[in-house]
Amino acid sequence: MSIALTRRSTAGFALRWLWITPLVLVAALIAGTAIGETPIPVDTILKVLANQLLGADYAVDRIDAGIIWNYRLSRAVVAACCGTSLALAGVVLQALLRNPLADPYLMGISAGASTGAVAVAVAGLGAGALSLSLGAFVGALLAFGIVVMLAHAANSGVGGGRGVQAAGAIILAGIAGSQLFNALTAFIITKSASAEQARGIMFWLMGNLSGVRWADVTLAVPAALFGVLVCLWHRRSLDAFTFGADSAASMGIAVRPVRGMLIIAMALVTAVMVSIVGAIGFVGLVIPHAMRFIVGSQHTRLVPATALAGAVFLIGSDILSRTLIPGQVLPIGVITSLIGAPAFALILVRGKRS
Template identity: 50%
Template sequence: MGHRVRSAVVVLGALAAVLASVAVSIAVGPADLTTADVVSVVVSHLGGPAAEVSRIQDGIVWEMRLPRAVLAALCGTGLALCGAVMQSMLRNRLADPFVLGISSGASTGAVTVAVLGIGAGVLSLSSGAFVGAIVSFVLVMTLATGAGGGTGPVILAGVAGTQLFSALTSFIVLSSADAEQTRGVLFWLLGSLAGADWVDVWVCAAAVGIGVVVCVIAAPSLDAMTLGSDTATALGVPIGRLKVILLGVTALMTATIVAAAGAIGFVGLVLPHAARLLVGPRHSRLLPTTMAMGAVFMVWADTLARSIFGPQEIPVGVVTALVGVPAFALILLRGRGSRLRSAPRLVGAR
C-alpha cells in the first residue's frame, strides 16, 4: 500500500507540474507578463472575468504562447509514451521513435507531400508523415528480423533506417525546394514549435489522446510482454494483434508530432527510464508518470529554445539532444554497471 500511495503522489505531482510548467513558461519572455496574468487571461477566455491586461498581452498569451506551450506538452507526452511502449513491446531499453527511424521516416513522408506535392490532393502533411512512419518501422523490423532479432540487430537496423530516410529527406529538399523553402524545412526538421496555432494543438491532441487511451488500456498486457512472448501468450495476451495495434497508435502519434513540430529526438529514449526509477516498471503507474515527465520536459526545452538566445530562436530538437545525449550515455553506463554487478565472480581463480 505504501508503494501505491507513493506512486499516486508522484503521478499527481507530475500532473500538477505540467500545469504549473505551462503557466510559468508562458510568462517567460520580453512581454512583461506574470504567471498571474497568464492564469487570468486563460480564465477570461474560458468564460471567467475579464483579465486586467492589455489587448497585446492578451493576444501574446492566448494566440502565441499558450498554443505553443500546450503543443509542446502534447509532443512531449506523445513522444515519451511512444518510447515507453516501444521499449516494452520490443523488450529493448534503447527503443524509441527517433532511434528506430520512425521519426526520420515520418519526416520523409511529410516532406514528400510538402515539397514534391505527391498525394497533396489526397494526403495531408500528417497523413504523409504517417505513411512514412509505417514504411520506416516495417523496413527496420524486417531488417532486424532477418538479422536474427535481439537488441543489437534492432538498433543497427534503426540506425540504417534513420540514415536512409534522412538522406532521402535531404535529397528531396535540396533537389526540389527553393532557397527559402529549404531553410524553413531544414529548421523544421531539427524540431521547431514556432508558428504553432490552435489547429495544430487540436490535431495533435486528437492523435495523442487516441494513443493515450489505447496504451493505458493495454498496460496490463504490456506488463506481460516484458516477461517475453511465450509467457505473455500463456497469460492469454494476443501478441500479434496487440503489436499491430500498438504499432499503429505509436506511428500515428509520431507522425502527427513530426508533422506539427519536426523530428525531436531523445524524449522517448530517456524519460521512460527516469520514470521507472521513480515508480517502477508496472505500466499502470509508469505510463502516466512518463507522459507527465515528457510534457514538463518539452515545455521547458521549448522555453529555453525560444528565450536563451532571444530574440533569436534555436530548434527545440537541439535542446533535447544536448540534454538527451548525456542522459543516454548515463543509461548505457548504468546498464554496463548492472551487468558487471550481476556477473558471477570466480573465487580463487588465477
C-alpha cells in the same frame, strides 16, 4: 496477502497521481506561458484566460494578451502533447522490443515520418489527396517496417531469446533506417524545394514550435489523449511483453494483434507530432528511463508518470530554446539532444557494465 497489499499500494498510487498530475501540468503550462524573453506576470495570464474562456472583461494590455493567447499558450500546449506522445512511444517500443535503447527517433519512426511529411508538403505526393499527418503516418510505418525486416534478416527475429544480439540488431537496423530516410528527406528537399522552402524545412526538421497555433492544438491534443488511453488500456499487456512474447502468450495475450495495434498506434501518434513540430530526438529514450528509476517498471505507474514527465520536459526544453540565447529561438531538438546525448551515453555504459 502480498498480492492484496500490492494491489492496494497500486490503487493508492493511482489516486495520488489522479489529483497531482493536473496540478503539475497546469503549473508547467503557466510557466511555459509566463517565461520568455519578455516575462509576463501570472495574474496577467489568468486574466487573459478568464477573458478568453469565461467571457470576463479584465483590462489587459493588448500586446500581452496577444503574446499569451496567440503565441505562448498554444505553443506550451503542443509542447506538452508532443512530450507526452514521444515519451509514451518510447515506453511502448522498449517494452515490445525488450530493448532499453528503443525510441521513435532511434528506431527510424521519426525519420520516416519526416520523409512522409516533406514528400507531401514539398514534392506534392498524393496530388492533394494526402494530408501532412497522413503522409507522415505512412512514412513512419514504412520506416519501422524496413527496420524490423533488417533486424530480422540480421538476427533471425527481433526481441527473441538471443538477448544482447537481438538488442544490438534492432538498434543497428534503426540507425540504418534513420540514415536512409534522412537521406531521402534531403533528396526531396534538394530536388523539389525552393531556397526559401529549404531553409524553413531544415529548421522545422530540427524541431520547431515557432509556427504553432491553436489549429495545431486541435490536432495535437486528441492524438496525445489517444496515445495515453491506448497505453493505459494495455498497461498489463506491456508488463507481460517486458518478459518476452512467449511469456505474454502464456498469460493469454494475443501477441501479434496486440503488438501490431500498439506499434500502429504509436506510429500514428508520432507521425502527428512530427507533422506539427518536426523530428525531436531523445524524448522517448530519456524520460522512460528516468521514470523507471523513480516509480519502477510496472506500467500502471510508469505510463502516467512518463506521460506527465514527457510533457513537463518538453515544456521546459521549449523555455530554454526561447531564453538560452537572447533575441534568438533555437530549434527545440537542439535542446533535447544536448540533454539526451549524455543520457544516451550513460545508458550505454550502464548497459555494458550490467
